[in-house]
Amino acid sequence: MIEHSFTCPYCWENISVLVDTSIPNQNYIEDCEVCCNPFQIYLKTNNTELIHFQAVSIEQ
Numbered sequence: 001m002i003e004h005s006f007t008c009p010y011c012w013e014n015i016s017v018l019v020d021t022s023i024p025n026q027n028y029i030e031d032c033e034v035c036c037n038p039f040q041i042y043l044k045t046n047n048t049e050l051i052h053f054q055a056v057s058i059e060q
Contacts, residue, residue, distance in 0.1 A: 001015050001018050001019060001020050001021065001025055001030045001031075002014075002018070002021060002049075002050060003017070003018055003019070003054055004016060004018075004019050004021050005019055006048055006053065006055050007055075008030060008034060008035060008037070008039065008055070009039050009055055009056055009057040010035050010037040010039070010057060011029045011032060011034050011035035011037070013032070013034040013035070015032060015033055015034060016047045017041070019043060019045065019050055019053075020045075021045040021046075021047060021048055021050065022047065023042055023043075023045065024044060024045055024046065024047075025043075026041070026042070026043045026044075026045075027039055027040070027041070027042050027043075029041070029058065031041065031052075036059070037056055037058075038058050039055075039056060039058060040055070040056050041053070041054070041055050042055075042056075045050060
């Protein structure tokens with residue numbers, strides 16, 4: 001697992017998530033630890049490194 005930091009699409013605070021690099025393609029919803037708004041995470045890995053990471057707001 002690796003830690004990845006990014007900017008929340010709602011409050012613009014820098015937050016981090018743990019990424020399991022053993023799963024190549026991931027898509028899940030996470031809540032911001034600062035503002036509590038949900039966002040969708042899309043990521044791709046290749047066993048040991050993060051290739052693509054995107055966190056987007058969820059239309060409500």
